Amino acid sequence: MITVQPISEDSIILYFGNEISLQITQTIMRLVEQLTLNSPSHIFSEKIKQNILEVTPSYTSLFIQYRSSQLSGDELSHALQVWTHSSDLTGQQFESKTTHQLPVYYHPEVGPDLHYLTLRHKLSQEEVVQRHQQTDYHVYAIGFAPGFAFLGNVDPHIATPRHDSPRLHIPAGSVGIANQQTAVYPSDSPGGWQIIGNCPLSLFSLEANPMTPFNIGDKVKFNAITRNEFLQLGGIICTHWK
Structure with missing residues (x-):
């Protein structure tokens, strides 16, 4: 189960589970891909993507820092919750070609x-x-x-x-x-x-x-x-x- 936890007024962390696995890594990197400006997404608006300042993936979590003057934590959290229940999560997973x-x-x-x-x-x-x-x-x-x-x-x-x-x-x-x-x-x-x-x-x-x-x-x-x-x-x- 994926959970979203606010950290400060301009950052949140998503937790994807408790065990290290390739599936979790692929899911995290799929989300990173969706949050980048050059990747199309039907869930994350240009407003959201333009105001993401930093994404830092780890084993089972993803830290996201955003521009709080332009984007509210509630707005970002809602979009992330929608993403976790979408085909973007259950569909084709990210896999690096490198x-x-x-x-x-x-x-x-x-x-x-x-x-x-x-x-x-x-x-x-x-x-x-x-x-x-x-x-x-x-x-x-x-x-x-x-x-x-x-x-x-x-x-x-x-x-x-x-x-x-x-x-x-x-x-x-x-x-x-x-x-x-x-x-x-x-x-x-x-x-x-x-x-x-x-x-x-x-x-x-x-x-x-x-x-x-x-x-x-x-x-x-x-x-x-x-x-x-x-x-x-x-x-x-x-x-x-x-």
């Missing part, structure tokens, strides 16, 4: 938890790598750090909880697993995810436009590369882990 191909060097010298996953799940290193890269992941949310894309869902045979105590330093490009999610750390930071490899591509830059390649709803595919390929692409071997 798939990001990310090279990953899977090895203990850049993935210090790779060996732990083999022991925990009674799999060989090759099986862990194969299960991780055989999935087409979806971007469910972006947060924690700029450009940090939360991807799901991880193969249940390699899904692994976070560390009880986070590491003090995770190098940029580190590929991690946390329960049913996986992600690439876009920059150096602390973190508690299980690190199994490293992607040598830059996934966040203040100078780039856009600053990160990911959008919610995009697909991500990991592809294993060799050590030489990793180094040729600019990858750096981490010599110590804290």
